[in-house]
Amino acid sequence: MNLSERKWCGWGLKQSPDLLKDKRNSFWNWLRELSGFTELPHTLPVDINSISLNEPTLPSTLISELETKISQGKITSEPIERIIHARGKSYLDTLALRSGNLPDVPDIVIYPQTKEEVIEVIRWALFNNVAIIPFGGGTSVVGGVNPIKGQNHIGIATLDLREMNRLINIDTKSRIACAESGIEGPHLEELLQKEGFTLGHYPQSFEFSTLGGWVSARGAGHQSIRYGKAEDWFVGAEIISPPGPWKTEAFPASAAGPQIKDLIPGSEGTLGIMTDIEFRIHPLPQEKYYNAYIFPSFEAGIEASRQLMQTDIPLAMIRLSDAQETFFYTAMQMGGGDPSSLPKFCLMLIGLEGDSPCITAGRQIIESIFANHQAISLGEGIADQWFQQRFLLPYLRDEMLDYGLGVDTLETATRWNQLLDLHEAIHKAIQETIENDPDQKPQFPIVMAHISHAYLDGASLYFTFVFPRSLKDPSQQWHRIKNSASHVIRYHKATISHHHGIGTDHKQWLTGEKSALAYELLRQIKYQIDPKNILNPGKLF
Ligand SMILES: Cc1cc2nc3c(=O)[nH]c(=O)nc-3n(C[C@H](O)[C@H](O)[C@H](O)COP(=O)(O)OP(=O)(O)OC[C@H]3O[C@@H](n4cnc5c(N)ncnc54)[C@H](O)[C@@H]3O)c2cc1C
Incomplete structure (x- = not known):
């Protein structure tokens, strides 16, 4: 992992691949016409060196104390590190980074090397009331890694897990492997495939996302019909929480009451830091x-x-x-x-x-x-x-943002008998909201969708929408579109997210989807494990 090769406020590598090739000019001209611009505006991100950050609120004595417990040089408060860990990859995150307006960034970034170091970090954070933001690849598109702290927290430390990236073992007989949670997609698959196996989890963010992030967000790869969603291939994990380290059950099957491990996929770092994760593997097809x-x-x-x-x-x-x-x-x-x-x-x-x-x-x-x-x-x-x-497609988003456009995606799932109606209703809601935008009116709004994952009883719908970006208040514009689509999703009793998770962006829809009782049960579990709410505050709950 070489972070200096990666973009600080966009997708992937600085050396972007050229998707459009000789169609580049005609494609942008076409998008310009559809968007209703006479000329595409140039709306480039600010220079990273021009961004001024608030001083860290964590006292330096506390940072020094932690430094005695963590490998040398693995705690940093360098501005560039605080900036690249300030947001994930959602549309709102990208707008915030590009604008350079970042009132909330982590005070420090920690790169733990071992689970013992994670234990030390959690002890230190608990004792001193510091919010901890678990960070895998930082590709969350729902605000999942944004640095939020509660009223009682004196500062924010982001825990970047990508240096905990070993494949620990492969049990070829049981077809279960175990790896550290910070391992990125390509590295994990390379090691498994050397032994003739695959996990088969290929989300579009595969190159830059991690095993821990996939489980935490209940993600889905392109080939999930065969290899399963994260909650299907997840076997168990070692987790560090405020009460201490613990392990989930990891049986092939069990009738010993409800399985606690089912709480982990989708917990988005709010219940603990997964250090080692066991998962099902398949022989290469x-x-x-x-x-x-x-x-x-x-x-x-x-x-x-x-x-x-x-x-x-x-x-x-x-x-x-x-x-x-x-x-x-x-x-x-x-x-x-x-x-x-x-x-x-x-x-x-x-x-x-x-x-x-x-x-x-x-x-x-x-x-x-x-x-x-x-x-x-x-x-x-x-x-x-x-x-x-x-x-490669996500690279196009950055170019669209450079040219005064907005682009985002949203996803849901429902049963087969609802799918067509839901598709039509979401499409209409997004299109009408874009068309009626008070600031920017397109010639033809681009709203499109595909079925991305399918099941015996239903499928997911994945929408992409491209629109002329409001330069007055792009965040409000996005909220209008998102709210209109989310209302329709809830009205049709579909899920607010099939594979992106909840983070901050979908929180308001969660109680409605789960019921007040179910939501309260989850909240009580969170409170029991993390009464000081130091683990990823403001997400999910
Ligand atoms: C261009 C693009 C394409 C995408 N395509 C897909 C797709 O096809 N399928 C899909 O499912 N998602 C997709 N996503 C969303 C995102 O990649 C997934 O949610 C992914 O699972 C996040 O992994 P990550 O390692 O980047 O985790 P992060 O974004 O770093 O974290 C995600 C959440 O998990 C928590 N977390 C991370 N690691 C740990 C850990 N070890 N222990 C506890 N908590 C932890 C974080 O606090 C956060 O709440 C896409 C995103 C982008 C930007």
């Missing part, structure tokens, strides 16, 4: 088959997806774009297109992974189900291209 199809409508694609999910074939991924997303990605390749004559057809990418005979049988079943829905195969080339570029 003998074969992978990815293909692209065109469906005559979103409805036909949804019905075919449902039927496929209810077969036994080794599906790894179903990704069904709606007509708007299909159009947008085609326009990206072509450098433009006319949105007023939007075709209805929808792109589906489908993936199978597993043993060759199962793949062969699976392909036949796909062909027969898809034929009933008038789907046309586009061949493996388009799917290959998606596979090559699947981690």
Whole structure:
């Protein structure tokens, strides 16, 4: 991990890949027209060196005391470290970083090397009332790593876990591995694949997110149909909490009452710091088959997806774009297109992974189900291209922000019988809010979605929306869009998040989703484990 190669206020590496190539000029010109600008504004981030930070509130004597317990040089209050740990990667986070207006940054950043050091940090924080922000890759898109402290806290320490990144062991018989929580995606997969195994968890943020972050946020990788969501492959963990270190159960199955380990995925650092995590692994698949199809409508694609999910074939991924997303990605390749004559057809990418005979049988079943829905195969080339570029799209967001645009995503999940209605209602809510924006009116708002993850009983919907950014109050503009979509999600009794988590951004919707009683139970558990609320205050609860 070399942080100096990474952008301080955007996605990924400073050396960004060029997605648009020779279509660059026509693509931006096209987006300019849709956004209603005569000229795209230049809205670059401030220079990081021009940002002035508040002085740390933690007394230096306390920092010195902690320094005696932590490996040398692993506590820092360098301004650059405080800035890059001040926010995650949400739209609001990125706006805040780019503006340089950062009233709240951590006082110090700690890079623990061992679980004993994490124990020392928690003891010190508990004794001195210091808020601790667990930090994995910092790719949270819900405000999950933002430095918030409670009234009683005298300061904030961010605990960056990325130097705790060892693969501890692989039990090939039980197909369970154990690794330190700060290990990043590529490093983890490299070590597992050397031994012929994979975890198979590939979120779009794979390159820069960590095992601990995936579990904490109940994340989902692209191939979650085969490899599971984080809560499915999570076996157990060692956790450091204010009462001390503890381990969750880690049985293949158990009827010994409710399982405490079920509290950990989705706990977002509020119940403890996971140091070692056990997770299920799979032998590398003998074969992978990815293909692209065109469906005559979103409805036909949804019905075919449902039927496929209810077969036994080794599906790894179903990704069904709606007509708007299909159009947008085609326009990206072509450098433009006319949105007023939007075709209805929808792109589906489908993936199978597993043993060759199962793949062969699976392909036949796909062909027969898809034929009933008038789907046309586009061949493996388009799917290959998606596979090559699947981690690159987020780089485009930074360019959009440089050109006066706003772009964000949101996601939810519901049952098959609700999916089409929910899709339509969220789409309408976002589109109308963007169209009625008091500050910036687009020519054509870009609102698009895809089914990103599928289950026996339903699927997730993942929306992306691009809009001319209000330069007066971009944060209020975002809240208007987010609130309109979230109201619709709750009205349709869908979940407020399928895989991004709660953080700060979804907190207000949580009680409604869980019920007052269930929420209070969770709050009491939090209080029991962390009565001084030193663990990631302001998130989830
Ligand atoms: C471009 C982009 C694409 C994304 N794509 C996906 C996707 O496809 N699927 C998906 O699921 N998510 C996605 N995300 C969201 C994000 O990457 C996930 O939530 C991811 O799981 C966060 O991992 P992280 O290591 O970055 O954790 P962080 O962002 O550092 O932390 C996330 C939460 O976990 C807590 N935490 C971290 N480590 C620990 C630990 N060891 N112990 C206790 N608490 C801890 C933090 O306090 C925080 O509350 C995407 C984000 C971006 C910016």
